[in-house]
Amino acid sequence: MKSVYLEQTGKIYIKDIEQKSCGEGEALIKVKSAGICGSDLGAFRGANPLVKYPTVIGHEIAGEVILVDKNDRGIEIGDHVVLDPYIYCGHCYPCSLGKTNCCESLMVLGVQTEGGMMEYRNHPTKLLYKVSKSLDWQVVPVIEPLCIALHSLKQSEAKAGEHIVVIGAGPIGLLIAMAAIHYGIAPILVDILEDRLSFARKLGIQYTINSNEKDAVKEIAVITKNRMAECVIEASGSNAAIPRTLDFVSYAGRIVYTGWPKSPVEFPTSIITKKELTVRGSRTSNAEFPEAIRLIENNILDVRPLITRVVPFEELPGIFPLVNDNPMNFIKVIGMF
Numbered sequence: 094m095k096s097v098y099l100e101q102t103g104k105i106y107i108k109d110i111e112q113k114s115c116g117e118g119e120a121l122i123k124v125k126s127a128g129i130c131g132s133d134l135g136a137f138r139g140a141n142p143l144v145k146y147p148t149v150i151g152h153e154i155a156g157e158v159i160l161v162d163k164n165d166r167g168i169e170i171g172d173h174v175v176l177d178p179y180i181y182c183g184h185c186y187p188c189s190l191g192k193t194n195c196c197e198s199l200m201v202l203g204v205q206t207e208g209g210m211m212e213y214r215n216h217p218t219k220l221l222y223k224v225s226k227s228l229d230w231q232v233v234p235v236i237e238p239l240c241i242a243l244h245s246l247k248q249s250e251a252k253a254g255e256h257i258v259v260i261g262a263g264p265i266g267l268l269i270a271m272a273a274i275h276y277g278i279a280p281i282l283v284d285i286l287e288d289r290l291s292f293a294r295k296l297g298i299q300y301t302i303n304s305n306e307k308d309a310v311k312e313i314a315v316i317t318k319n320r321m322a323e324c325v326i327e328a329s330g331s332n333a334a335i336p337r338t339l340d341f342v343s344y345a346g347r348i349v350y351t352g353w354p355k356s357p358v359e360f361p362t363s364i365i366t367k368k369e370l371t372v373r374g375s376r377t378s379n380a381e382f383p384e385a386i387r388l389i390e391n392n393i394l395d396v397r398p399l400i401t402r403v404v405p406f407e408e409l410p411g412i413f414p415l416v417n418d419n420p421m422n423f424i425k426v427i428g429m430f
Contacts, residue, residue: 094111094213095107095108098147098148098149099146101147103138105150107406113215115160118218120215121213122156123156126231128153128235129412129428130238134417134420136148141204143201149208150208151202151203152237153238156176162218166219168221174223175237176220176221178201180202180217181200185197191380199377224390228390231397231400232389235396236382236389240381241378241381244381245328245375246269246272248375249349250324250371251347253278256281256316257279257322258338260284260325260326260327260331261331262282263329264399267292269328281301281322282298282302283309283341284329285303288421290303292398292424309340321346322343323343323346323347325341327349328351332356336361338350339360339370342368347370350372350375401425403426403429404428
């Protein structure tokens with residue numbers, strides 16, 4: 094079968110690989126669509142030390158079940174599904190707490206283990222979620238990044254009526270802001286790219302701040318009537334942005350770090366003590382798939398505007414260098430199989 098094969102940094106192409114059989118507790122999926130994620134681009138340019146080369150890339154995967162082993166999830170042949178790409182052990186301490194996203198030996202498709210950009214992919218049935226057959230295949234892969242956004246929002250414990258600063262107007266930041274609006278939370282989106290912020294305003298995100306052009310602290314103070322934001326989510330992974338969370342958050346506020354910085358970051362922990370802040374990490378997702386599916390299936394969140402380009406499966410290798418060299422021109426690229 095054909096796959097999108099990442100042989101080494103910067104070397105990606107279509108390659109025929111052997112199709113694996115459906116094992117115990119697994120289903121065989123005919124892949125229909127796949128999204129390109131920032132972590133896929135990181136693997137392509139060699140910026141993710143966790144990636145094992147060579148590998149098949151991709152973890153935002155949707156498809157149709159064509160073979161299934163016995164399961165207790167009601168997964169049947171012909172079902173349309175989205176893959177939960179985070180394979181956990183189920184035995185370590187975090188797993189025993191139900192925090193499988195923090196599994197000590199977590200395996201992510203396309204990172205520590207083979208990804209899903211291939212014609213057929215076997216996957217544990219416990220990590221498959223059924224979606225409506227009326228849902229366009231182009232949209233289904235966006236369910237996975239929405240799960241990440243929803244998990245970040247959950248970690249923030251943001252409540253209706255509060256303000257939440259979201260740093261980074263990439264796919265995750267935009268999805269966090271869109272979800273926040275749905276739940277009655279007022280997002281304040283901060284970025285340095287005016288084109289992204291302009292796009293965000295078209296999505297209905299009222300408060301946007303270009304921190305290269307305006308004093309973000311002063312702008313947030315005006316919006317929040319000097320309280321500052323009860324919650325801040327850092328979704329860019331920018332080393333420069335991470336310390337700014339301490340400036341943007343209110344006293345007794347909450348900060349969530351979702352983005353992955355490129356190198357260690359130093360910032361004054363005295364501010365955490367002074368403001369008595371709650372600081373949390375947010376890694377991948379944990380039980381958010383049903384909520385994400387509901388929001389997209391019912392068109393509560395219209396994610397279609399985030400899809401910048403749709404390309405045939407065979408063109409995916411060629412789109413990687415294009416997106417890598419022009420990241421600001423793309424939000425979400427979907428490959429159709």
